Amino acid sequence: MVFIEYRSTCYSSDGSIKYVFDVPAKGFHQSLHKKFKKGERKSGIESAFFNIPNREDNKPEYVLCLSSQAGCVYNCFICANMFDSFYGCLSLDEINEQMGMTLSRDGNLEKILSEDAVEYAFMAMGEPLYGNNVIKAIQKHEPYVADTRFSLSTIGAPGTIDRLTNSDLPYPIRLELSLHFPNDKLRRQWLIHDELFFKKDPELTISTMLDEAEKYAQKHPGKITLNYVLIDGINNMEHNIDEILKILEGRSDIFYVKVMWPNITSSSVFSWGETGSLKQSKRYSPNKFKERLQEKGIPATLFKSKGTDIAAGCGMMTTRFRGKRGIVHAEELRIPQADPSKLGF
Ligand code: SF4
16 A cells, blocks of 8 residues: 655765655645645655664664654744644554655665664654654564664653653664753744644643653663754853753753754754854854863763755755655755854854
8 A cells, every 4th residue: 555655865975865755745734724635735754764883872873764744743943844844744654654665765674684773763854742653653663673773852742751651662762852942931932833832731841841751761761862953142152051950950860962063954053153142152162062061060962964965964854845756966956064164163
């Protein structure tokens, strides 16, 4: 049975591969004020296959990055899905088919078989804990290789991490939380750009998210990542480090901060160098920010996305720029890269 339709493949100069698929749009689209009937309109989803050797903690070197929604219900300003992009959650069948179609191309299945290990990361388009389909897909997954792991990054809406904690999970699932901002006020300004979610969920706060994550870690041991993309003059200052220290105060040492290099299509990079009123503040580059966190006793790493030249990096996958059908190489896409010299590093 065909649930999604292959559209194109994009090859990065660093070996990463991105796949674009068409899926039927479904549900209610906010900006179009329209509910789509089955088959009435198509939308796009994207997945990617990454080879990341020598990962810490013996994590699998092959990673399939998968979408959970067409667009995203949350429209965060740090993400290419930032404006009314949502065309519905993927069904269980669509998730499975996306995984199968990604593995069936470019010898990807053979690659994971050769290592006998793989990580499926629900970190492409969409919030994976919105609804139950991702959890169900994990529960029903038939493994191709012995070392099969999952990971997902979530905005941490109240009750969603608890739901994951209380589910039967047949595979290890590594949790990443989209912290990105050190206080609830900034989070409300930059993430989940729909007030409705905050009205419905007044508990949509950093402390609720961390409380639920701690409960998850008690049941499923392992470190929990706090993703933090730097936005110059907004969240990369000394007092932001103190705020992070405060929100982690008294928490167990299960969390570490992943300082993320900004990618060009996440709006984060637009702010670099344009924050005149904040020029007096001490602002840090991603590497320096990571070092300052470590100096203050907060475990931290620096992360640079792969596949940025094909818009497969963090925050770059979107339904909007689906490209033409067929094979596309990075040089044809001409996606601008975050240029360190322009970012003042
Ligand atoms: S950052 Fe995540 S939750 Fe926010 S719009 Fe992008 S995919 Fe959705």
